[in-house]
Amino acid sequence: MATTLLSAGTRSRAQTSRAAFWALILRDATVIRKDLRLFILRTLIQPFLLSFVFLYVFPKIGQSVGGSSAEGQFATTLVAGVVGISIMFQGVQSVALNMAQEFGFTREIEDRVQAPCPIWLVALEKVISGALQGMVSAALVLPIASLVHARGVHASLTLHWWVLLTLVPLACLAMSSLGLVLGTSFEPRNIGLMFGFIILPITFLGGTYYDFNRLAPVQWGSWHWLQTLVLVNPLLYVNEGMRAAFTNIPHLHLYVIYPVLLAFVAGFLTLGLKNFSRRVLS
């Protein structure tokens, strides 16, 4: 056995925690590298199917979506939405599902929280690792979503680099924080409920297939009730943000998107970290 190891007790708390944090990130990277093909397939299958059905099959069979005017406009709207939804699924999958498994039948979490760092750092590592995976997903998905379409259907993409470089990471962080909240709120055996009651509504009412402005005609009297309702959905801001980053079509103002996403990150992290501590400590 080695004698060169610096005893963990003699190092500073910050050094020990930093080493533990990087080891956890390294472990996650190793797991993904080992299953890289699966990771890519899992990331691409949903965007591919969405693009295939909406942008290839629908135009082919003459079924128009998004109003009669322009399939091109719909394609542009959808490509941004597909990137947004991929970020969300990556966040939920990498954090919530893994956590459900580790809290549930494998009980691995019991070992992970023995890491020589504060417990919240173990949870935060999951969130950051999930956000990084979300960023990789976004980079993989954008080309697929913009390439799979029928002849004549064209998504007009314009990359706004500053928005892209700031908003994609923020969106990924918000969605993996949501993953932490979900993974620590649902009992592992009830994880199926999470998909039915949380993920599906978020997906369908998150502005993936339409942009926020186009919901205006849905109203009750003079009240744009659907527009009001979807404002609570974090995915809406992610998708609108992707529209701001990749397209020139109308979207929620960036002055709204940035602070609201930041607020979601803060809220989800606070709740998720509290849940996590409550679950692992007694």
Place this chain on the structure above:
Amino acid sequence: MTTPVIETHELTKRYANSDLVAVDRLDLTVFEGEIFGLLGPNGAGKTTTAGMLTTRVVPTSGRASVAGIDVVADPARAKAVQGVVSQVNTLDRQLTVEENLYFHGRLFGMSARDARRDAATLLERFQLGRWARASVYALSGGMAQRLMVARAIMHRPTVLFLDEPTAGLDPQSRLALWEVLSELHREGQTILLTTHYMEEADQLCTRVAIMDHGRLLALDTPEGLKASTGIDTIVTVSASGDLERLAEHLADLDGASSARVIDSGVELHVSHRERVLATVIERADALGVEVHDVAVTSPTLETVFISLTGKELRD
């Protein structure tokens, strides 16, 4: 055996959803180099005690320190000097056997090179070398347990905690694990284990704390505990007939401290064993009880537990 490694003072845990006190004002000192056993039935508070020391259970009151570090005030540093083997298999299912060790080493601040080298050394030492590249799913229960022990000692903790380490293991794996723990003890590793197997506490531990209902009932070496009962012999009489009456009559014997009816006979605790067998058979004959077999054994920690609580450890 002079440096205290674990110290608790009036350590108490009361769970929010329960009226019972899981651990009740526990005062404990474990010294460097000991294999210290917490022995007691299920619900005695052993696992809760270990949980508080390993920072997973937050004490309601009292203090506890490991290697001089307060486990409540500074859990992150306390965890750095501990190795923990929990009751369930907590190996990382997405990593290989070797990677489980490698990443544990990295987690505790080892360099990549040191972690790789120590992982290889440990795998050989724990006879897991040929499984290095295998998924942890391929390991049997005993092998998984050995890997968890290897992982827990990899960062050279000041104290190794094991919670019911051999529960659910087959007898062969249990013996193998005892061998591993004895070897670690010879190398000077301080170990605290919880168990409800009296043989485990008896064979392995330098000192044993007997717990029940959250309280510490007795604390001594296994020999000291057994001597404290004042019993030096246990006579087990297998017989048929009026066993209650036989027990009453045997309890009156000179030097007998107690006699009770067990499955198909009577168990007699005596402190002087001269001529006891002949007397037992005479009394049984006189009462018309037919004796099939008489066995003489030494007291065990089970005897200690019964004399302390009036009930069996296995209940």
